[in-house]
Amino acid sequence: MHPLLGQLRRILLYLIAWIPLTALLVYLLSITRQLSIEEATALAIPLCLFYAFVCLSGWYTCRATPIDRVELEKLLFTHVGGAFVASGLWVFAAWSLSWILASSISDFRGMNVRLYSELPVVFVTGVLLYLLSVFFYYVLIAVEASQKAEARVLQMSILAREAELKALKAQVNPHFLFNSLNSISALTSSDPARARDMCILLGDFLRRTLGLGEKSAIPLEEEMSLIHAFLAVEKTRFGVRLHMEETIADEALAVSVPPLLLQPLVENAISHGIANLVEGGWIRLNIGCENGAVSIAIENLFDPEAPMRRRNGVGLANVRQRLQARYGNRATFQAGAEGDHFRVAITLPAGKISEKEVAAQ
Amino acid sequence: MSSTNASRIRAVIVDDEELARQILREFLSAHPEIELVAECANGFEAVKAVAELRPDLVFLDIQMPKLDGFEVLELIGNDTAVVFVTAHDNFAIRAFEVHAVDYLLKPVGASRFEAALKRAKERLEGKAPANATPAADLAAAARPPAQYIERIPVRDGARVFIIPVAKLDYVEAQDDYVALASEGKKHLKQQTIGSLESALDPARFLRVHRSYIVNLERVAKIEPYSKDSHVAILTTGAQLPVSRAGYARLREFLDR
Numbered sequence: 001m002h003p004l005l006g007q008l009r010r011i012l013l014y015l016i017a018w019i020p021l022t023a024l025l026v027y028l029l030s031i032t033r034q035l036s037i038e039e040a041t042a043l044a045i046p047l048c049l050f051y052a053f054v055c056l057s058g059w060y061t062c063r064a065t066p067i068d069r070v071e072l073e074k075l076l077f078t079h080v081g082g083a084f085v086a087s088g089l090w091v092f093a094a095w096s097l098s099w100i101l102a103s104s105i106s107d108f109r110g111m112n113v114r115l116y117s118e119l120p121v122v123f124v125t126g127v128l129l130y131l132l133s134v135f136f137y138y139v140l141i142a143v144e145a146s147q148k149a150e151a152r153v154l155q156m157s158i159l160a161r162e163a164e165l166k167a168l169k170a171q172v173n174p175h176f177l178f179n180s181l182n183s184i185s186a187l188t189s190s191d192p193a194r195a196r197d198m199c200i201l202l203g204d205f206l207r208r209t210l211g212l213g214e215k216s217a218i219p220l221e222e223e224m225s226l227i228h229a230f231l232a233v234e235k236t237r238f239g240v241r242l243h244m245e246e247t248i249a250d251e252a253l254a255v256s257v258p259p260l261l262l263q264p265l266v267e268n269a270i271s272h273g274i275a276n277l278v279e280g281g282w283i284r285l286n287i288g289c290e291n292g293a294v295s296i297a298i299e300n301l302f303d304p305e306a307p308m309r310r311r312n313g314v315g316l317a318n319v320r321q322r323l324q325a326r327y328g329n330r331a332t333f334q335a336g337a338e339g340d341h342f343r344v345a346i347t348l349p350a351g352k353i354s355e356k357e358v359a360a361q
Numbered sequence: 362m363s364s365t366n367a368s369r370i371r372a373v374i375v376d377d378e379e380l381a382r383q384i385l386r387e388f389l390s391a392h393p394e395i396e397l398v399a400e401c402a403n404g405f406e407a408v409k410a411v412a413e414l415r416p417d418l419v420f421l422d423i424q425m426p427k428l429d430g431f432e433v434l435e436l437i438g439n440d441t442a443v444v445f446v447t448a449h450d451n452f453a454i455r456a457f458e459v460h461a462v463d464y465l466l467k468p469v470g471a472s473r474f475e476a477a478l479k480r481a482k483e484r485l486e487g488k489a490p491a492n493a494t495p496a497a498d499l500a501a502a503a504r505p506p507a508q509y510i511e512r513i514p515v516r517d518g519a520r521v522f523i524i525p526v527a528k529l530d531y532v533e534a535q536d537d538y539v540a541l542a543s544e545g546k547k548h549l550k551q552q553t554i555g556s557l558e559s560a561l562d563p564a565r566f567l568r569v570h571r572s573y574i575v576n577l578e579r580v581a582k583i584e585p586y587s588k589d590s591h592v593a594i595l596t597t598g599a600q601l602p603v604s605r606a607g608y609a610r611l612r613e614f615l616d617r
Contacts, residue, residue: 178448179378182467186384237378275377276426278403303426305512305523 002059003140015052021129022048028121034114042101042108043115047094051126054086055133062137079134080127087126094122160325172209173267176233177202183237198236205229212259219352220287220294221253227266227285234270241280242270252289255350258322262296264315265344269300273342276306289350296346304340316344323348370485373399373414375407375433376422376446381467385420385446388474395478404428405521411437412519418481420465423447423456428514428521434459435500436516438551442484444477459499495537497552501560509562515541515548522548526565530597532557532574542599567614569593569607583611 004010022044029040058079065078098112180202187195208226212218224246235242262285269283281301288295316335323331323346331348372395376382382400389395395418399410404427411419411433421443423430431452434443445456448467456464462484463477501510513529515522530542534554541548558568569575579595583603586592591603593611603611 175448178467179381182384182448182469183378183380185468186380186387189387190383237380239379275424278377278426305525306426 002056003144004056004059015049018048018052025122025125028125029118032118034117035111039101039108039111042105043094043098043111046097047090050093051086051090051129054089055130057086058082058130058133059137059140062134062141066141067138079131082134083127083130086130087123090126091119091123095119157325160321163321163325172206173271176267179237180233187236194236198233201229201232201236205233209260209263215259217256218259219253220248220255220257223257223259223262224248224253226260227263230263230266238270238274238280241277242274243280243282245282245284247285248287249289252287252294252350254352255289255294256352257294257348258326261319261322261346262298264319265298268315269298269342272306273300273302276303277301292350293347294350296348297343299341299343301340302337302342304337319344319346369394369396370418370482371396371398371414371416372418372420373397373401373407373410373416374420375401375404375410375425375430376420377402377425378422381422381446384469385474388469388471392478402426404430404433407433408436408516408521409519411441412516416441417485418442418444418462420444420446423449423452428523431455431459431500432514434461435497436514436521437496439494439496439499442481444481459496495551495553497550498556501552501556510560513541513550513557515550517548524548526561526576527578529566529576530579530595530599531576531601532566534572542597545597567607567610569601569603569611571604573601573603573607575601577614580611583608 004014025044025048026037026040029035029044030037035043061078061082065075067075070078095112095115098115101108102110102112180198184195184198184202187198205226208222208229212226231242231244266283266285274281274283283298283300286295286297286299320333320335323333327348331346333344333346335344336342372389374382374385374389374397376385379402382402386397386400389397398414398416401407401410402425404425407419407421407425408428410416419437419441421430421433423445424447425433428436430445430447437443439460442462443459444463444465445452445461446465446467446469450466453464462481465473465477509526511526513524513526515524524541524543528543532554533540533542533547535549537551537553538549539552539554539557541550554568554572554574558566558574561574565577566574567577575593575595579597580593581596582594583591584594586602589605591608593601593603595601
C-alpha cells in the first residue's frame, strides 16, 4: 500500500509541500520575462497539482528496486528513465495547458508560443522534482525498515522471555519425581519414618519450585535453600554416594539471580556425574562476589567412559540461553570437562532486588 | 535353561539405587518359587553375575554406572529373561525390540510387578519362544536412528571390556562372531558383521570386504593384490583383503 495515498492527512501534507515548489516554478517561468507573473501562475498551479500525483508513482519503482539489493546501473537506469518519462509527460501537459489558456483567455493570448523557449526549463525542473520524490521515498522506506527492525528486536526479547518461562516449567525433571516416589514406596515397608521424612522433603522442594515461574529474580539465598531441599531428597536416593561441598561468600547471598538457575546445574552434576559412578563422588559449589560481579563455579566428578545419555547438554544450553537473554554480554558461561572433572563457571552482575520489585512479586 | 533346580527360578536384581533394589526384593520375597541369587549395583557387576551364576531372570535398570541396561543385555545374550525397570518411559520401544520380557516404570506397583513376573514365567516355560537372533544384533537394530555407537562393550567370560570406536582398528567376521581388533588385541563378540556395520558411523568405518570393516583413519595405503582384488595396509601393519566392491567404495570415499 502506498504510504501517502492511504491517509487523507498525509496527502494534504504532501500537497502543502508542493506549494513552495509551485512558487519556484512560477519564479522560473517568469524570470526571462517571456511569461507574465499571471500567466506563469495560471500555468504552474494546475501543472504542479498534476505533477504531484505523477510523482506518487515513484514509490512503486522504489519498492521494486531496493537500494541495497539492486546494482547501481540498474538503479540509475530505472529512476533516470522514470524521471524522463514523467517529465516528458509534464512538458506535454504544460504545452497543452498553455494552448488551452492562450486560446480561451484573451489576456494570455500567444503564451503557448512564448512558452516554447521555457520548455527546457520545465523539463529539467520535472526531472529534478521526480528524482527528489524518489529520494524522499527511499528515506521513507529506510525509516519504515528501521521501525520494523526495532519491532523485531522487541519481539525477540518477548520470545526470549517466553522461552525462559517455558524452560522453568520444564526444569523440574519428572524422572527425579518418579525415582523419588519409587524410593518412598520402598521405604514405606522397611522404614516408615524415613518414608514420611522423604515425603516431607519432596513436598518442601516442590512447594519451593512452585510459583518461581512468576518471579523474574530471587535472592541467591532462596536459590540455595531450594538446592538444599533438592539435595536432601537426592541424598535419600544416593546415600553416601552423594557428597556436596559448598563455599559461599556471605555478601553473595543477597544478590538477585534468575530462579532455578543453579538447581538444574546441580541436578546435571548428579544425573551425569554421581549417578554414573559406582562409588559416587563429590559436587563442589563455589560462589564468590567481587568488583560488582558474582562468580559461580559448580564442579563434579564424572566417569568419562560412562554410557551416553540423551538429555546431555540440554540443561546446560538452557542455562546459557537464559543468562544470554537476561544479561547479554554482562554474563559469562563456560562448561567443559577436564579429565574426570566437569566444571561449569558462570559470572553475572551482582544486582540486588529492589524493595519495589519484592513488593511487586 | 541353565537352572540346576528346575522348580525354582533364579533371579538377579540390577539397580544402582539401594532403595530401588529393596522394593523389588520385597516384591520377590512373596514368591517362594523364585530364588534371588544376586543383587548388582552397576553394569559390570551385572554381566559378571550373569556369566557366573547363569540366572533365569534379570530385573535390569537402564541408567547405571559403567554399562547401561541395553549394553548389559547385549553382553548377557538372550538365554536370560530380562525385565527392564526404569523411571524413563522413552526406552520402551527399544526395550521390546531387544525382546525384553517386560518394561516396568518406577514407581513400580505390586500388581504391575506380578504381571511382569507372570510373563517372565511364561517365557521361561517356553510358551513364548526366546529369540534366536544374537542379542547384540537386536540391540544394534534398536539403536536410536541417526545416532552411531561411540563404544562397543565386549565380554570375555565374566570380564567386560569397553572399546571406544576410535580405538577400533578393524573388524573381522568369524562365523557367528566378530573379532574386534583394538590396541594389538582381538576381542570376540557374538554379533553379525552386518549389524555392527550399520551401527558404526559410515564416515569413519567402511566395509572393504564381505568379512572386513576397517577404521578409515587406520588405512596407510592400498596395494593391488591380484587381478581383481587389493590389499589394505593399516598403520598398525595389519593387512586386510579388499574386494572389488570394497575397493570401489574406498575409492569413492578417498576421492571425496
